[in-house]
Amino acid sequence: MNIFILIISVLLFIQLSECTLSPPKDRNTKKNKGKVETKESPIEQDVFSRLLVVKNPKTHDIIRKSGYYFSNTTRRRFSGEVLGYITPWNNNGLEVSKIFHGKFTMLSPVWLAFSEGNASTYKLSTYDVQKKWLKEIKAANNRSHYVKTNDIIELYSDTKRQLSLISALTDTAKNFHFDGYVLEIWNQFVLTGVDAQIVVTVIQFIAHQLKNNNLDTILAVPPSRGDQFDQLSPYLKAFSLMTYDYSSIQRPGPNSPIDWVRECVELLVPEESPKRAQILLGLNFYGYNYTPEGGKAILGSEYLKILESSNEKIQWDDNSKEHFFVAKLSGGSGIIFYPTLYSILHRLDLAAELGTGISIWELGQGLHYFYDLL
Ligand SMILES: *[C@@H]1O[C@H](CO)[C@@H](O)[C@H](O)[C@H]1NC(C)=O
Numbered sequence: 001m002n003i004f005i006l007i008i009s010v011l012l013f014i015q016l017s018e019c020t021l022s023p024p025k026d027r028n029t030k031k032n033k034g035k036v037e038t039k040e041s042p043i044e045q046d047v048f049s050r051l052l053v054v055k056n057p058k059t060h061d062i063i064r065k066s067g068y069y070f071s072n073t074t075r076r077r078f079s080g081e082v083l084g085y086i087t088p089w090n091n092n093g094l095e096v097s098k099i100f101h102g103k104f105t106m107l108s109p110v111w112l113a114f115s116e117g118n119a120s121t122y123k124l125s126t127y128d129v130q131k132k133w134l135k136e137i138k139a140a141n142n143r144s145h146y147v148k149t150n151d152i153i154e155l156y157s158d159t160k161r162q163l164s165l166i167s168a169l170t171d172t173a174k175n176f177h178f179d180g181y182v183l184e185i186w187n188q189f190v191l192t193g194v195d196a197q198i199v200v201t202v203i204q205f206i207a208h209q210l211k212n213n214n215l216d217t218i219l220a221v222p223p224s225r226g227d228q229f230d231q232l233s234p235y236l237k238a239f240s241l242m243t244y245d246y247s248s249i250q251r252p253g254p255n256s257p258i259d260w261v262r263e264c265v266e267l268l269v270p271e272e273s274p275k276r277a278q279i280l281l282g283l284n285f286y287g288y289n290y291t292p293e294g295g296k297a298i299l300g301s302e303y304l305k306i307l308e309s310s311n312e313k314i315q316w317d318d319n320s321k322e323h324f325f326v327a328k329l330s331g332g333s334g335i336i337f338y339p340t341l342y343s344i345l346h347r348l349d350l351a352a353e354l355g356t357g358i359s360i361w362e363l364g365q366g367l368h369y370f371y372d373l374l
């Protein structure tokens, strides 16, 4: 078995500063003041004026008010870079990206992935690209792209493979009018034991070639690794720091304790420096429901459902700066960690203090009123 699989996901991103997502005019101007039960709609006050950014949020406030967002969706509170991920398996993200496009400087639809395994030919599966959505951004076409490659060692040592990889990436970007790629390459190789220097060299090569074609590269980096920042930073637009999933089913707890987030940033760039603007501190817009049987990640919609049926009080964990609650349901009990306005605000303040940008995983998983904070 070949354990040196090349780039499992090459995500692409779109720089919103340079492109035009059609503004959601119909939504912005629609008023639904009388309708309390409307799920999602714009209103005239933001979450601060509505006094919702609090340490002790009321359960029914979250259930009833989280769908209402400030109508001026182009107002930005956070001044750094904001990258939003969108996944194809969660279509809500497309809708969110259209409503709140003014809040983001970059978007990355997680739509292009090189096939994995031992395939000697791999394909950028552009059929996954949501054409309708793309049309609303820029004209698109649907050509498929094939690159022959196998593993990173081969890529490292084979100039022909390198060039065909680059041309597949640049062709696809050109056809779909993308501005660059997010590479999720670090985890797979460094954690499987490939010499980090080889991975660094390959990333530098890809990023350099993409830059020659006016494309930017963002590197997704796991938390708690700082060693290669200086070697890579001249080549990259940004580092998307995955500061979430701190806890797990084996070790339930907060998803992203705030002191740990700070440490992860400081490990990359220890001293206060403009270099930190290249770091996109990762925020999770999903949560976890830990149950005696294990548990799983949950989206905003599931969170609201559990909140509604258990009707438990939300508690604040001051160490991690996260909210949680204990649900006792007929179907079983669970401890639920899910972000709130208050916990997100702490992280945005931290990012502002450290001088980083942010990245959000992912847009379809949060609650609409979260975006008032950005
Ligand atoms: C939205 O907010 C921005 C920034 O504060 C402001 O420039 C703009 O005029 C506002 N738009 C509307 C429609 O109020």
Ligand SMILES: *[C@@H]1O[C@H](CO)[C@@H](O)[C@H](O)[C@H]1NC(C)=O
Residues within 6 Å of the ligand: 001, 002, 118, 119
């Ligand atoms: C690749 O996978 C196919 C089917 O999954 C298998 O038949 C083949 O032996 C594999 N090749 C290598 C080189 O591992």
Ligand SMILES: *[C@@H]1O[C@H](CO)[C@@H](O)[C@H](O)[C@H]1NC(C)=O
Residues within 6 Å of the ligand: 127, 142
């Ligand atoms: C791609 O576009 C062509 C022409 O626009 C069309 O005939 C074809 O069915 C499309 N293929 C896919 C996979 O959508």
